[in-house]
Amino acid sequence: MAAPPPPPHVLVLPCPAQGHINPALAFANRLASTSLSVTVLITTDLINKATVSSSSSSSSVSIALISDGKEAVEGPETFEAEFKRARAVLSPNLAEFIDHNRSSASPAKLLVYDSTMPWAMDVARARGLLCAPFFTMSAAVSAIFYHLKNGGLKYPYEECEEVCLPSLPRLGAKDLPSLSMFINSSQTVLKLLCDQFSNLEKADWVFFNTFDMLEREIVEWMARKWPIKTIGPTILLNKKDNNNNNHTTINLFEPKQDSCTQWLDSKETDSVVYVSFGSLASLGEPQMEELAHGLAASRLHFLWVVRASEADKLPQGFDPGEKGLVVAWCDQLEVLSHRAVACFVSHCGWNSTLEAVGHGVPVVALPQCADQTTDAKFLEDVWGVGVVVRGCEREEIAACIEGVVGGERGAEMRRKARELKKLAKEAVECGGTSASNIQCFVEELLCR
Ligand code: UDX
Numbered sequence: 001m002a003a004p005p006p007p008p009h010v011l012v013l014p015c016p017a018q019g020h021i022n023p024a025l026a027f028a029n030r031l032a033s034t035s036l037s038v039t040v041l042i043t044t045d046l047i048n049k050a051t052v053s054s055s056s057s058s059s060s061v062s063i064a065l066i067s068d069g070k071e072a073v074e075g076p077e078t079f080e081a082e083f084k085r086a087r088a089v090l091s092p093n094l095a096e097f098i099d100h101n102r103s104s105a106s107p108a109k110l111l112v113y114d115s116t117m118p119w120a121m122d123v124a125r126a127r128g129l130l131c132a133p134f135f136t137m138s139a140a141v142s143a144i145f146y147h148l149k150n151g152g153l154k155y156p157y158e159e160c161e162e163v164c165l166p167s168l169p170r171l172g173a174k175d176l177p178s179l180s181m182f183i184n185s186s187q188t189v190l191k192l193l194c195d196q197f198s199n200l201e202k203a204d205w206v207f208f209n210t211f212d213m214l215e216r217e218i219v220e221w222m223a224r225k226w227p228i229k230t231i232g233p234t235i236l237l238n239k240k241d242n243n244n245n246n247h248t249t250i251n252l253f254e255p256k257q258d259s260c261t262q263w264l265d266s267k268e269t270d271s272v273v274y275v276s277f278g279s280l281a282s283l284g285e286p287q288m289e290e291l292a293h294g295l296a297a298s299r300l301h302f303l304w305v306v307r308a309s310e311a312d313k314l315p316q317g318f319d320p321g322e323k324g325l326v327v328a329w330c331d332q333l334e335v336l337s338h339r340a341v342a343c344f345v346s347h348c349g350w351n352s353t354l355e356a357v358g359h360g361v362p363v364v365a366l367p368q369c370a371d372q373t374t375d376a377k378f379l380e381d382v383w384g385v386g387v388v389v390r391g392c393e394r395e396e397i398a399a400c401i402e403g404v405v406g407g408e409r410g411a412e413m414r415r416k417a418r419e420l421k422k423l424a425k426e427a428v429e430c431g432g433t434s435a436s437n438i439q440c441f442v443e444e445l446l447c448r
Contacts, residue, residue, distance in 0.1 A: 006037065006105060006106045007035050007036055007037045007106075008035075008036050008037070008109045008110065008445050008446060009036070009037045009038075009039065009101075009106045009107060009108045009109055009110075010028075010031055010036050010037070010038045010039070010108065010109065010110045010111075010112060010445075011038075011039050011040075011041060011097075011098070011101075011108045011110070011111045011112070011124075011129075012024055012025075012027070012028045012031075012038060012039070012040045012041065012111075012112045012113075012134075013040075013041045013066075013094065013111060013112070013113040013114060013117065013120055014040065014041075014042070014114050014134075015114035015116050015117060015136075016042070016043045016045070016046045016068065016070075016086075017279065017280065018251075018252050018253070018278075018279035018280075019136065019278060019279055019280065019349050019350070019351050020114050020116075020136050021042075021046075021250050021252075022234075022235075022249075022351055023134075023136050023209045023232070023234040023235075023351060024040070024112075024114065024134060024136070025040060025061070025247075025248060025249060025250060026234035026235060026237050026238055026247070027112070027134065027207065027209070027231060027234050027237065028040050028061050028112075028248075029061055029237070029238050029247035029248060030231075030234075030237040030238060030438060031438070031442070032060040032061045033060070033238075034438075034439075034442045035442065035446065036442060036445070037060065037062075037106055038060065038061050038062070039061075039062040039063070039064050039108070040061055040062070040063050040064070040248075041064050041065075041066045041094070041097065042063055042064070042065060042066070042250065043065070043066060043067065043068045043070065043090075044065045044066070044067045044068075044071055045067075045068065045070035045071040046250075046252065047063075047065055048071070049252050050250045050251060050252050051250070051251045051254060052248065052249075052250050053248065053249050053250075053251070054247070054248045055247050055248075061247070061248045063248070063250075064097070066090065066093050066094060066097055067089060067090075067093055068085070068086045068089050068090045068093075069085050069086070069088070069089030069090075070082075070085070070086070073085070078184070078185065079182065079184075079185040079188055079189065080185055080188050083188055083192065087117075087119060090117075091119055091120075091123055094120060094123050094124075095123050095126075095127070098111075098123070098124065098127045098129065099127065102127070108129055109129065109130060109445065109448075110129060110130040110131070110132060110204070110445060111123075111124035111129050111130070111131050111132070112132045112133075112134050112207065113131070113132075113133055113134065114133070114134055114136065115133040115134060115135045115136070115142075115196040116192055116193070116195075116196060118133065118195050118196060118198050118199050118200075121133070121199055121202065121203065122199070125202070130204040130445070130448065131202070131203055131204055132203055132204055132205040132206065132207055133196065133200065133203055133206055133207070134207040134209070135196070135206070135207065135208045135209065136209055136350060136351075137350050137371045138210055138215060138350050138353070138371065138374070138375060138378070139208050139210050139215040139218040139219050139222060139230075140168055140215055140218050140374060140378060141177055141350070141371040141374045141375070142196065142208070142222075143165065143166075143167065143168060143218050143221070143222065144165065144168070144171075144176060144177055144374065145177070145193045145194050145196060145197065146194075146197050147165050148190065148193075148194050149194035149195075149197050149198075150197075152165060153165065153176075155179070155186075155190055157173040157176055158173065159173050160173070161173055163176070166221055167217040167218045167220070167221035168217075168218060169377075169381065169382055171374070171377065174373060175373060175374055175376075175377035176373065176374060177193075177370055177371050177373060177374055178367075178369050178370065178372075178373045179369070179370070180369065181368065181369035181370075182369070189370075200225075200226050201225075201226070203226065203227065204227065205227050205229050205441055205444075206222075206226045206227055206228050206229065207229050207230075207231050208222075208228060208229070208230050208231065208232065209231065209232035209233065209234050209350070209351075209354065210230050210232045210233075210354070211230055211232050211233060211423070211424060211427035211428075211432075211433060211434050212230050212427065212433040212434075213423040213426075213427065213433070214357065214383070214420070214423070214424070215230075229437040229438070229440075229441055230427075230433060230434055230437055231434050231437055231438050231441075232354060232427070232428075232434055233354040233355070233357065233358045233424050233427070233428070233434075234354075235333060235351075235354060235355055235358050236358050236424060236425060236427075236428045237428055237434075237438075239428075251329075252279065253279070253307065253328070253329035254328075254329060255329050255330050255331045259325070259327065260303060260325065260327060260330045260331070260334070260335060261334065261338070263303065263325045264303065264335065264338045264340045264341070265340075267301055267340040268340065269339045269340060270339075270340070270341075270342040270405070271300055271301055271340055271342060272300060272301045272302065272303055272338075272340045272341050272342060273295065273298060273300045273301070273302045273303070273341075273342065273343055273344075273345055273364075273401055273405075274302075274303050274335050274336065274341045274343070274344050274345070274361075275291070275295065275302055275303065275304040275305065275344075275345040275346075276304075276305040276330075276332060276344075276345075276346060276347075276352065277305070277346070277347040277366075277368065278346075278347050278349040278351070278352055279307075279349075280349075281347045281349070281368040281369065281372075282309075282310060282368075283310065283313065283368070284313075285313045286392075287366075287392050288310070288313040288314060288315065289315045290392050290393055290394045290397060291345075291366075291392075291394075291397060292314065292315050292318050293315075293394035294393075294394040294395070294396070294397025294398045294401070295323075295324060295345075295397070295398075295401075296320075296323065296324075297394055297395070297397075297398040298397075298398045298401045298402065299402070300342060300401065300405065301323055301324060301325075301340075302320070302323065302324040302325075303324065303325050303327070303330070303335065303341075304320070304324060304325070304326045304327075305326075305327055305328070305329060305330055305332075306326050306327075306328065307328055307329065308328045311328070314326070332352070332355060333355060333359075336355055336356065336358075336359040336361050337359050341361060342361075342404075342405045343361060343362050343363065343364055343401060343404045343405050344356045344361045344362070344363050344364070345363075345364045345366060345397075345401070346363050346364070346365060346366070347366060347367055347368045347372050348363065348365050348366075348367045348371075348372040348373075348375040348376045348379065349371070349372060349375070350371055350375060353375045353378075353379060354424075356379075356385075356386075356417075357383070357385070357417075357420050357421065357424055358421060358424045358425075359421060360414075360417045360418045360420065360421030360422075361417060362385050362386055362404045362405075362410070362413045362414055362417045363379050363385060363386035363387075363404070364386065364387055364389060364397070364400045364401055364404055365379055365380065365386050365387065365388040365389065366389050366392070366397075367388070376388045383416065383420060384412070384413060384416045385413050385416050385417040385420060386404065386413065387400045387403050387404055387413075
């Protein structure tokens with residue numbers, strides 16, 4: 001009797017940054033828990049800095065290395081140079097990887113690639129693979145970049161303009177994705193984000209890390225154009241109660257988990273403000289100082305993640321004492337699920353936003369750039385589970401924290417946060433929209 005065919009092999013190519021690797025790997029883990037075999041392609045430079053952990057020795061995600069040429073770069077690089085080099089080196093290396101893999105016992109059938117690398121589709125298509133971009137920003141933000149690409153919206157935005165775009169709420173200029181921090185490279189960043197849509201009509205599936213009940217209208221609008229599959233929140237895909245205990249994570253920063261957990265364990269329920277600005281955002285010294293004083297002025301304790309590269313911006317002589325704990329990195333999912341955490345002061349990167357939503361934690365939003373401004377608007381106005389800090393003075397920060405954890409408005413936000421958490425959980429549970437989309441995709445792949 002002939003041996004059964006090997007399971008379809010999926011390659012996953014994330015963009016080499018923590019905020020992109022986390023959702024791609026969570027999705028890859030989930031796919032590997034089905035009948036698929038999955039290889040995640042990680043750049044060689046990144047793997048030297050990373051801690052790769054597997055929750056089980058039988059984890060079925062394989063990691064393969066691919067060079068983007070960064071390991072040979074000496075000294076700092078501009079964003080433009082980095083962008084050009086990564087593409088010029090990664091593209092032939094991806095082609096070579098696929099060619100080599102073709103003669104293996106399990107040749108790849110599909111490439112899932114980060115949507116910011118649309119050229120990966122051309123490489124994979126030319127070698128007969130199916131292709132699916134994976135969007136790591138919200139559907140709303142992605143739709144805005146689609147309109148920027150197609151002339152429905154112009155950049156730079158008119159300051160006082162309020163824009164009305166299909167399926168989106170009215171957005172002021174301050175609510176639109178901000179490119180102002182990329183001072184000399186805003187046009188390159190804009191092109192990178194708009195190009196996500198350059199060949200989308202050729203995609204076999206288009207994955208979004210969101211769930212239908214969170215962004216229903218936008219998802220419906222997109223689904224009329226592209227074969228959209230919402231598969232998030234990816235952080236909830238690999239929970240033990242979803243039958244997937246084998247998962248691999250890649251951390252570019254070393255978490256100080258023990259000290260955080262012990263410290264949180266010693267605190268009362270709902271008595272701690274968790275503060276983090278993700279893996280890339282960089283606050284100015286004055287903003288760090290106001291934040292430090294704002295946290296000190298709040299009646300709650302605080303757990304503040306200050307990455308090593310940011311630590312010298314803390315105010316001189318800053319000592320959190322009994323009131324707070326400052327760490328360079330933590331396991332954010334563990335922290336957000338701790339009973340002591342009352343609210344999250346966040347830059348509102350899309351992962352942090354979904355992680356707050358998925359854990360029912362209300363947000364005090366201090367967006368810095370890119371998609372964060374729009375995520376903050378949605379947290380406050382659309383989902384009602386957060387407040388945006390308008391100035392950056394200490395009094396305002398302390399007042400916003402109080403507004404979220406106390407009073408009637410705070411109680412309403414916390415109620416809505418619990419509701420959203422329930423909807424997020426339902427989406428990834430058996431029969432939920434995201435779980436069904438994944439199942440349906442796997443069945444389609446098996447038939448192709
Ligand atoms: C960026 C963008 O802001 C984001 O919107 C985009 O989609 C991906 O790239 P980043 O700024 O790092 O990401 O923020 P965020 O999206 O919130 O991702 C940070 C990740 O790091 C989260 O998954 C968070 O759980 C994790 N993290 C952060 C930790 O595990 N520990 C920490 O101490 C801080």
